[in-house]
Amino acid sequence: HLNDQVRITEVGPRDGLQNEKKIIPLATKIELIERLAKTGLTDIEAGSFVAPKWVPQMSDSSEILERILKHPPTRNPIAYSFLAPNAKGFDNAMAILGKYPTSYDTFESQPPPPLGSQPTSDSIARNPYIEMSVFAAATESFTQKNLNCDIETSLLRFKEVIQGAKAAGLRVRAYISVVLGCPFEGQDVDPRRVAEIATDLLEMGADEIDLGDTTGMGTGPTTRNLLKAMHAAGIRNEDIVMHFHDTYGQALVNTAVSLEHGIRSFDSSVGGLGGCPYSPGATGNVATEDMVYFLDSLGMNSGVDLDAIADIGEWITKEIGKPNASSVGKALIGK
Ligand code: HMG
Ligand code: MG
Numbered sequence: 001h002l003n004d005q006v007r008i009t010e011v012g013p014r015d016g017l018q019n020e021k022k023i024i025p026l027a028t029k030i031e032l033i034e035r036l037a038k039t040g041l042t043d044i045e046a047g048s049f050v051a052p053k054w055v056p057q058m059s060d061s062s063e064i065l066e067r068i069l070k071h072p073p074t075r076n077p078i079a080y081s082f083l084a085p086n087a088k089g090f091d092n093a094m095a096i097l098g099k100y101p102t103s104y105d106t107f108e109s110q111p112p113p114p115l116g117s118q119p120t121s122d123s124i125a126r127n128p129y130i131e132m133s134v135f136a137a138a139t140e141s142f143t144q145k146n147l148n149c150d151i152e153t154s155l156l157r158f159k160e161v162i163q164g165a166k167a168a169g170l171r172v173r174a175y176i177s178v179v180l181g182c183p184f185e186g187q188d189v190d191p192r193r194v195a196e197i198a199t200d201l202l203e204m205g206a207d208e209i210d211l212g213d214t215t216g217m218g219t220g221p222t223t224r225n226l227l228k229a230m231h232a233a234g235i236r237n238e239d240i241v242m243h244f245h246d247t248y249g250q251a252l253v254n255t256a257v258s259l260e261h262g263i264r265s266f267d268s269s270v271g272g273l274g275g276c277p278y279s280p281g282a283t284g285n286v287a288t289e290d291m292v293y294f295l296d297s298l299g300m301n302s303g304v305d306l307d308a309i310a311d312i313g314e315w316i317t318k319e320i321g322k323p324n325a326s327s328v329g330k331a332l333i334g335k
Pocket of ligand 2 (some may be wrong): 015
């Protein structure tokens with residue numbers, strides 16, 4: 001009886017790489033994105049328009065966006081998303097988007113991305129394939145570290161970004177971090193506070209809420225509690241994405257609980273890459289290989305080619321000199 005279609009957003013090129021100390025060449029990042037685009041993925045988070053002095057690894061996101069716009073997807077529509085914490089980040093993204101009016105036009109007759117809420121007809125004419133993401137957090141201390149301001153101020157800034165993006169015809173994702181545990185305030189994050197912030201962001205015009213277990217502290221029961229609180233606040237499952245880091249090895253358990261609850265959209269990172277610069281000790285997102293293998297085992301369809309993803313995981317982890325953190329990836333490569 002379960003709808004078996006699941007959307008995976010590959011966050012490796014952003015979440016996976018943002019915390020790497022050694023600067024990764026632009027060509028490697030582009031190769032990663034272009035290889036991922038051939039695996040059946042429909043959603044790829046490609047970069048982040050944040051302050052380069054805070055997150056130097058993401059400072060070439062303009063070039064990445066430009067490359068995507070120069071070589072737009074033609075047959076297989078893929079949504080590429082970019083983070084923007086404030087008007088400055090959004091303006092930097094728009095400066096590039098504005099240079100490629102013709103690549104918008106080529107999309108005019110194309111259908112919108114198949115999953116998630118539908119963009120307006122106006123937005124389809126602009127660009128259905130580039131999305132912006134804002135990123136709030138559920139605790140004051142994490143917000144201070146990550147964004148250098150309080151929650152209220154961060155929401156005012158996001159409102160600007162969301163409204164600007166909607167006016168430009170872009171879909172908007174709104175993250176909320178540390179929803180199942182905060183590196184500074186511990187495990188007891190109030191799910192009602194998360195639901196409140198989610199409601200604010202949806203009212204500002206965000207198309208979906210992405211719940212980030214930044215620290216990987218989430219468990220089956222706390223995941224279930226959080227989703228119940230979201231439901232109690234009237235937030236629809238269709239508007240929720242789950243973003244599990246696997247620091248405590250619970251990401252697939254939490255995914256199973258979310259699937260049971262009716263969630264059909266998840267983030268993962270090839271090779272299990274990732275970590276947040278403002279969450280000490282946090283490791284990568286759940287590996288895309290593990291996620292696809294798990295969904296396949298349930299007979300659920302993500303449309304992603306497992307072998308192709310496993311090859312990319314092996315390649316990119318070697319490329320940046322990290323161990324492959326995907327159990328499934330290692331098993332498949334070792335065969
Ligand atoms: P601030 O220092 O308070 O900002 O940082 P400011 O307005 O005072 O500006 C300081 C300098 O930064 C100025 O430059 C600005 O122009 C510049 P200066 O005059 O010193 O040369 N600046 C910018 N430059 C480029 N792009 C921008 C931008 N904004 C200001 N957008 C700010 C505030 C939000 C910018 C800063 O705190 C920041 O960039 N934070 C980024 C944090 C980040 O990227 N965190 C990781 C992503 S979130 C995450 O990983 C969690 C997630 O995966 C979900 C989960 O796991 O939970 C999404
Ligand atoms: Mg993350």
